[in-house]
């Protein structure tokens with residue numbers, strides 16, 4: 001019993017932590033309220049960007065650099081190349097700003113990168129309105145991750161190490177006694193006992209852990225999948241890397257499923273929670289915003305006609321840093337949530353750190369910024 005761990009939540013964080021715990025010799029049982037991957041979860045999408053650029057915040061650049069070999073190793077071990085590295089492109093509208101800081105930090109960390117002048121942007125990415133940009137910053141180690149495939153593969157690796165996965169098992173309450181969690185109870189009234197517990201419930205954290213009043217906000221994020229109306233070949237991943245125009249709050253991904261590419265806003269949307277709207281919802285306001293973004297920056301896309309919406313939920317803290325800590329009132333309960341719309345790329349590193357914290361009391365990664373009591 002002492003050796004057993006229950007992980008609640010089979011998104012990328014629960015899956016990564018489950019694998020690391022299994023590697024450290026723990027008997028892991030992962031419970032998820034739905035299928036894994038769950039299409040309503042933040043990890044239940046096709047693609048997530050993998051970028052190493054974080055403006056001035058070198059802490060995240062360093063974490064991305066540490067996560068990269070772990071991703072590559074996971075791809076090798078699962079024989080599934082879910083990390084695709086055709087680079088990541090940050091496009092600057094102003095001379096001095098976010099991208100300048102990114103460049104400085106990449107250089108300081110000797111991460112290979114290239115500054116693209118207007119002529120380079122025109123030559124490499126003829127669909128872009130190069131006059132709208134001051135310059136571009138391309139780092140070749142960046143790219144994108146096939147998100148659901150990554151979750152499935154990582155869980156597969158955990159299962160090979162003996163982890164058990166129980167789908168359609170919604171945890172509804174925690175059974176505590178003498179300063180510890182003894183078990184969790186599911187919606188069918190079943191009791192699941194273990195020596196320790198990790199809660200990685202994504203956007204459902206406020207509901208499941210309501211007694212803890214976690215300082216997080218869940219927001220509804222709209223995304224559009226659209227088919228480029230012209231020159232489709234140009235939008236394939238080999239020619240068109242994932243990109244971000246941070247000053248406008250937009251990012252995009254190349255054509256991937258059935259000839260559709262993705263465009264989304266990184267700024268926080270309105271409050272919401274999974275299931276409160278149809279996950280294919282799109283709003284006229286968001287569609288208009290996307291068209292005006294394209295008109296200025298990628299004009300040939302502005303007249304798109306074939307598209308579909310996709311709604312996803314950010315689980316954000318006020319400062320954008322994550323929550324990875326012990327639960328304050330019990331000796332054997334841990335939480336990882338609040339990944340604030342940018343956690344996916346770090347998952348193997350964070351899963352490993354969480355497992356180290358749970359098993360050995362501390363982790364190689366400094367989790368100081370992710371402490372619950374910082375608020």
Ligand SMILES: Cc1cc2nc3c(=O)[nH]c(=O)nc-3n(C[C@H](O)[C@H](O)[C@H](O)COP(=O)(O)OP(=O)(O)OC[C@H]3O[C@@H](n4cnc5c(N)ncnc54)[C@H](O)[C@@H]3O)c2cc1C
Pocket residue numbers: 008009010011012013014031032033034037038040041042043044047048049050169170171172200201202203204205208221223264312313314336337338339340341342343344345346
């Ligand atoms: C629109 C959007 C775009 C994003 N883009 C990027 C990006 O480009 N790059 C990047 O690095 N990050 C990105 N992110 C962030 C990243 O996707 C998330 O940080 C990450 O997926 C969070 O994973 P998670 O495991 O914490 O949560 P989730 O993936 O939401 O998983 C939580 C799991 O817990 C289960 N669960 C919940 N409650 C219970 C319960 N009571 N009992 C049992 N199971 C339960 C759920 O079914 C679910 O499977 C984006 C997020 C969104 C929403």
